[in-house]
Amino acid sequence: MKTLQRRQLVGHDILLARHGNHICSMRVDRSNGRVVALLDDGTVDSAPNVIAPGLELPATVGSVMREDxxxxxxxxxxxxxxxxxxxxxxxxxxxxxxxxxxxxxxxxAIY
Structure with missing residues (x-):
């Protein structure tokens, strides 16, 4: 049974594993399917937000509303x-x- 839950952002985990405490801020680039991080030395790094391209993610309230x-x-x-x-x-x-x-x-009386 599918549940309506928030999708986990894989890109956050990848960037945290790469840079740890050197990340100043992160944002989600939904159009490209990536998470972009600003590092404390001024550089920018990004990571894909999907594990596998064909992977079916669980439905969320927003995705159901967009589709139906x-x-x-x-x-x-x-x-x-x-x-x-x-x-x-x-x-x-x-x-x-x-x-x-x-x-x-x-x-x-209605029976």
């Missing part, structure tokens, strides 16, 4: 439409129906 935003939007719109339809029907039934029909519908 169309279906999630469609399901949300359908649910909102059905909710609005049900509220409209309930209001119309309460205001336009005669009292005996409302009493019959509310007293009827």
């Amino acid at each position: 935003w169309k279906i999630l939007t469609a399901c949300g719109a359908v649910a909102a439409g059905m909710g609005a339809l049900m509220v409209t029907a309930a209001v119309a039934l309460g205001t336009m129906a005669d009292p005996t029909a409302v009493e019959m519908l509310s007293a009827y």
Whole structure:
């Protein structure tokens, strides 16, 4: 079962193993798939952020939203439409129906 967890950045570990305490700051270059580190002597080093190119990483909330935003939007719109339809029907039934029909519908046991 896949869990929605934060992906571990392999580049951080590689750079820490290479340079240790000589790293001033690190940033993630998502467009190139690398982690870039600024060292205390002013030089810059980078490391790839993947273990293997074909490795399937676990899904995160962000990756699911990026991949499935169309279906999630469609399901949300359908649910909102059905909710609005049900509220409209309930209001119309309460205001336009005669009292005996409302009493019959509310007293009827659904099994």
